[in-house]
Amino acid sequence: MLEFKRHRRLRSSANLRSMVRETVLQKEDLIYPIFVKEGENIKNEVPSMPGVFQISLDLLEEEIKTVTDLGIVSVIVFGVPKDKDDVGTSAYCDHGIVQQAIQKIKMVNEELVVIADTCLCQFTNHGHCGVIEEGVILNDPTLELLAKTAVSQAKAGADIIAPSNMMDGFVAAIRQGLDEAGFANIPIMSYAVKYSSAFYGPFRDAAHSAPSFGDRKTYQMDPANRLESLREAESDVLEGADFLIVKPALSYLDVIREVKDNFAYPVVAYNVSGEYSMIKGASLNGWIDERAVVMEKLTSMKRAGADLIITYFAKDVAKWLSE
């Protein structure tokens, strides 16, 4: 008698498959990125990200209503400012584009969880995430500016601060800044593990944040490293992070699992711009089934250990999940 296991028994019907399904994607898992641009009546589609727009403050209300009606509970805000200087002043001034956008969003929907991306690269004329001296990106002088940015975002009404700039000590500096300003209850969603990735290319079109010289390799991580992700996550936890982001997601599912297994904190996968553009490009050409591919990809991020996913597909996925 031939002896073997019959795994297909549990796959024989749709209902049975749904009963043994290990990973389920829900609307509450989704965080939708929004690009706000200074000016009026602006709705610019990002050429390398079909379906993603830079929008001006006056069109934000409509966008927030759409997002809310779809059942999305959280957005992350990125600013595209008019004015840039060498120290990124528009990132931390009280009337900055991000601060204004946060206020507006909270006015439209108080309940929506508003996450502020806290970085300088969109706001500096050199496009780097920190202060520069003779071509070197300085760590410690940047920390003070990040803390200032975070406090101004919290003052505007941000529910969560998400620092993405990869200077050492940014969580400690921001935690201290928030606490001293009376925001002890505002959580930090740290971009704890952020690789220096070619998959950010389309985002830099969307946010006008490409570095004007060099690259980000002295602060963002080397894609070849796994153990380093544990050191990065560990220091952020010790410094007071409440969530840990791994970014990008698709090429780093092993790292998501590693972080999930080693730290008892919510893990967030950032399904970045290049990952979006690849799927969009292929599906617009009719080469893949967009809906099926997106659902499979996001499910794989959850299976890898992500609790939440920042994704430009959030609106589509929320729609599909309701059908």
Ligand code: PBG
């Ligand atoms: C800012 C920032 C970047 C992204 C999010 N925040 C760009 C970068 O580090 O160059 C990328 C997001 C994406 O590609 O979707 N530091």
